[in-house]
Amino acid sequence: MKRTLGALSLLFILGVLLIVASPNYGLKFGLGGKDWQAHRYTDQYYIEHGVEEVGGTNIVTDIVFDYRGYDTIGEATVLFTAIAGAIALLRPWRRDENE
Amino acid sequence: MSEDMGLIVKTTARATIPLIGIFGAYIVSHGHLTPGGGFQGGATIAGAGVLFLIAFGLSEAKKRYDHHVYSALESLGGLVFLGIAMLGFSVAFFYNILWRNGIAFAGKPGTLLSAGYLPIMNLAVGLKVFAGLISAMMAVATYRRWKE
Amino acid sequence: MIPFQFITAFLLIFMGLYAFLYKRNLIKLILALNIIDAGIHLLLISFGYRLEDGTLPTAPIYTGYETLKGTPMVGPIPQALVLTSIVIGVCILALAMALTINAYRHYGSLDINKLRRLRG
Numbered sequence: 001m002k003r004t005l006g007a008l009s010l011l012f013i014l015g016v017l018l019i020v021a022s023p024n025y026g027l028k029f030g031l032g033g034k035d036w037q038a039h040r041y042t043d044q045y046y047i048e049h050g051v052e053e054v055g056g057t058n059i060v061t062d063i064v065f066d067y068r069g070y071d072t073i074g075e076a077t078v079l080f081t082a083i084a085g086a087i088a089l090l091r092p093w094r095r096d097e098n099e
Numbered sequence: 100m101s102e103d104m105g106l107i108v109k110t111t112a113r114a115t116i117p118l119i120g121i122f123g124a125y126i127v128s129h130g131h132l133t134p135g136g137g138f139q140g141g142a143t144i145a146g147a148g149v150l151f152l153i154a155f156g157l158s159e160a161k162k163r164y165d166h167h168v169y170s171a172l173e174s175l176g177g178l179v180f181l182g183i184a185m186l187g188f189s190v191a192f193f194y195n196i197l198w199r200n201g202i203a204f205a206g207k208p209g210t211l212l213s214a215g216y217l218p219i220m221n222l223a224v225g226l227k228v229f230a231g232l233i234s235a236m237m238a239v240a241t242y243r244r245w246k247e
Numbered sequence: 248m249i250p251f252q253f254i255t256a257f258l259l260i261f262m263g264l265y266a267f268l269y270k271r272n273l274i275k276l277i278l279a280l281n282i283i284d285a286g287i288h289l290l291l292i293s294f295g296y297r298l299e300d301g302t303l304p305t306a307p308i309y310t311g312y313e314t315l316k317g318t319p320m321v322g323p324i325p326q327a328l329v330l331t332s333i334v335i336g337v338c339i340l341a342l343a344m345a346l347t348i349n350a351y352r353h354y355g356s357l358d359i360n361k362l363r364r365l366r367g
Binding site for chain 1: 248249250252253257260261264265268269293294295296297298299300307308309310319320322323324326327328330331334335337338339341342344345346348349
């Protein structure tokens with residue numbers, strides 16, 4: 001029973017994903033020309049103005065450290081917290097050493 | 100039981116670990132010009148550390164690993180990142196004042212000394228990611244909450 | 248015709264979900280988490296692809312700034328966000344491995360069926 005339910009849910013997720021990805025009435029892969037200007041104007045702005053405004057020729061680094069810098073701060077905080085949590089879980093506690 | 104992996108692996112690791120480290124440093128320092136950046140370069144240098152651990156064994160790695168040094172390095176990376184972000188605080192947080200006003204690192208786009216605070220931030224984030232990944236690896240490899 | 252990038256991403260997500268539903272080992276569950284992560288990253292990256300008529304777009308990096316000005320480039324925002332997501336995936340891996348080591352110490356097994364009973 002459980003296995004059947006799992007397989008059915010897997011099939012349902014597959015159907016949803018196929019509908020989402022089909023090019024006729026779902027997401028279109030590989031926009032270009034007018035569609036690109038209409039839907040991805042932010043990417044186009046970064047590509048055109050990134051070098052003048054930030055200075056780096058690598059546009060991804062410009063976005064990561066300048067346009068979306070707050071994301072990077074949050075991500076550095078997550079890295080610090082996760083590693084501190086891992087070390088705190090693994091290091092010997094004083095209570096255990098006395099046993 | 101010997102912990103290291105034998106003569107061939109050790110010799111190959113001795114030859115390749117400096118090369119991996121130099122390549123990671125190149126990725127970090129040229130992060131604003133070529134593909135790469137702080138995260139990727141830091142992860143590459145941490146890969147050299149992982150190679151050292153699995154080639155030379157845990158006891159050899161424990162001799163060269165100091166918990167306090169790596170936690171200080173990670174904190175230093177985070178603090179430098181925040182401090183550089185605070186440089187242009189007269190206008191806005193994360194304002195690239197070094198590039199916009201032409202104070203330092205303001206060369207032509209495409210040269211190494213350009214792009215304002217981006218090289219410094221790449222170095223800081225690379226240091227942070229390297230120290231963090233090495234700390235996590237050594238924590239998983241070393242610490243046990245029970246006696247063997 | 249569904250593009251092959253999407254099909255590969257769905258295959259990766261599917262392998263991960265299958266392992267989540269039918270595997271019992273904790274290490275295999277962590278591997279499944281990482282495989283789903285890789286599939287989602289591939290999906291997001293392929294959303295940023297750009298198809299102009301006849302020309303192949305380049306990566307959003309101006310190596311040699313004047314020569315590449317004006318050529319079509321793929322979208323840089325998904326790449327930047329996936330870069331953030333990869334590091335968070337590594338964080339999740341480290342934390343999950345720490346929890347798994349503690350669970351193995353506590354229960355003496357990695358089978359999730361044997362983890363139900365609370366002990367100690």
